[in-house]
Ligand SMILES: NC(=O)c1ccc[n+]([C@@H]2O[C@H](COP(=O)([O-])OP(=O)(O)OC[C@H]3O[C@@H](n4cnc5c(N)ncnc54)[C@H](O)[C@@H]3O)[C@@H](O)[C@H]2O)c1
């Protein structure tokens with residue numbers, strides 16, 4: 001099949017590359033000239049595991065091309081994917097300017113070229129209920145000549161960043177929203193090779209498909225948030241959220257996934273999609289109360305490590321001047337360079353505003369972080385610099401924060417980390433370490449929703465870990481605040 005993908009970001013580039021890998025002829029379109037030039041030169045613009053091999057093969061075998069010219073891609077296409085941004089507008093609703101702008105342009109081109117034949121236009125972006133109808137109206141507004149046939153389909157995307165290629169190549173399900181049998185048949189043919197393992201292609205109307213995407217993300221965000229609140233309570237009552245997770249995750253009605261407590265969800269999807277669904281409900285006169293709570297709790301959760309850090313390191317005015325804080329992890333999750341809504345950034349802003357010297361390391365997301373803070377500068381008297389390795393970031397630090405659970409952070413040489421730190425204080429926002437192991441290794445340790453056993457204390461003079469026989473219990477107050485003696 002001949003496919004055009006409009007918008008060559010995380011979804012468009014992964015989707016286009018994977019469609020090409022499956023033998024389709026794909027043209028990816030973007031208005032960002034630098035991005036298109038980079039891709040035309042055979043270089044990827046995002047980091048996504050497994051993408052490079054398919055990308056290089058697609059280009060080498062001439063099944064994958066890139067252009068800034070929409071007409072070039074549209075003319076031969078049987079199926080046209082709109083993989084455009086839908087960022088939050090000021091009121092939280094999804095901003096449809098990119099989607100409707102491109103629909104309008106497609107309408108112009110189809111009206112001027114009725115001989116281009118039947119097209120299936122696919123909303124791949126996450127868009128509110130009613131958008132398929134609005135895209136149809138935007139295309140038809142150009143008074144299409146008779147003989148121009150098109151259908152608009154809602155085909156939401158469920159891929160996760162960091163596992164995007166795997167998710168796209170073997171989706172657990174494909175949702176197709178259309179009332180046109182002809183479009184349904186085309187979409188079915190296109191996706192059949194991706195669901196050979198027997199996973200379903202689920203056909204429904206456009207509105208239900210649009211709602212399915214928001215419902216999925218909102219439920220997942222709610223599940224995480226629920227566990228974060230359970231963790232916050234575990235901290236207060238002395239229970240261990242990891243045990244609770246295993247205890248409930250084995251109930252098949254609950255399932256083991258998405259039950260990991262931490263410093264909140266980030267990314268380009270959950271925050272904006274929960275907000276947009278909340279907004280849609282409000283526009284319909286319905287107050288979707290759970291969603292409001294999810295958003296509020298998540299904002300607080302991103303800062304859950306701030307009070308314990310301040311309690312241990314700040315002066316009486318809450319200042320962190322002269323303190324060095326290492327941050328491991330900048331991406332909103334592992335295996336991606338995406339830093340949109342990353343909890344690490346919230347913490348960095350907070351520490352820098354209080355005068356700290358922050359030293360950060362991430363295996364993939366330093367450049368994207370640099371770009372973000374260049375666009376939206378940090379405020380305050382502190383500083384941020386980037387280290388070349390996790391060890392270099394920790395060296396000389398008064399505290400280490402783990403903000404993203406990259407595999408390489410899970411099994412470092414703990415002795416080396418401890419020796420190099422000024423004070424061996426670890427705040428683990430993703431529960432990557434075993435509390436007992438950290439204590440044994442001589443760290444003062446705090447994680448999310450898990451009690452720290454026999455905690456380590458520091459020698460007031462030298463800041464060195466005390467000998468095991470001198471260890472006295474490290475104080476964690478009722479509110480979960482950790483204090484050095
Ligand atoms: N990122 C994800 O994991 C993910 C997963 C599922 C669904 N989605 C949804 O998919 C959509 C796209 O998300 P993304 O993360 O790929 O966005 P992105 O910001 O990474 O990419 C969007 C691309 O569209 C391009 N663009 C903007 N206007 C254009 C125009 N007029 N013509 C051509 N190109 C244009 C931009 O230059 C950019 O390259 C959003 O609605 C998002 O909610 C994202």
Ligand SMILES: O=c1ccn([C@@H]2O[C@H](COP(=O)(O)OP(=O)(O)O[C@H]3O[C@H](CO)[C@@H](O)[C@H](O)[C@H]3O)[C@@H](O)[C@H]2O)c(=O)[nH]1
Pocket residue numbers: 126157158159160161162217220224257258259260261262263264265266267268269270273332333
């Ligand atoms: O148990 C968990 C699972 C995830 N997270 C956090 O949740 C966020 C989102 O993670 P994930 O869902 O894995 O990544 P995304 O790439 O944002 O993917 C989500 O958003 C995409 C865009 O809509 C959808 O396509 C995916 O199905 C949906 O999982 C990240 O900050 C994670 O750290 C947790 O805190 N605990």
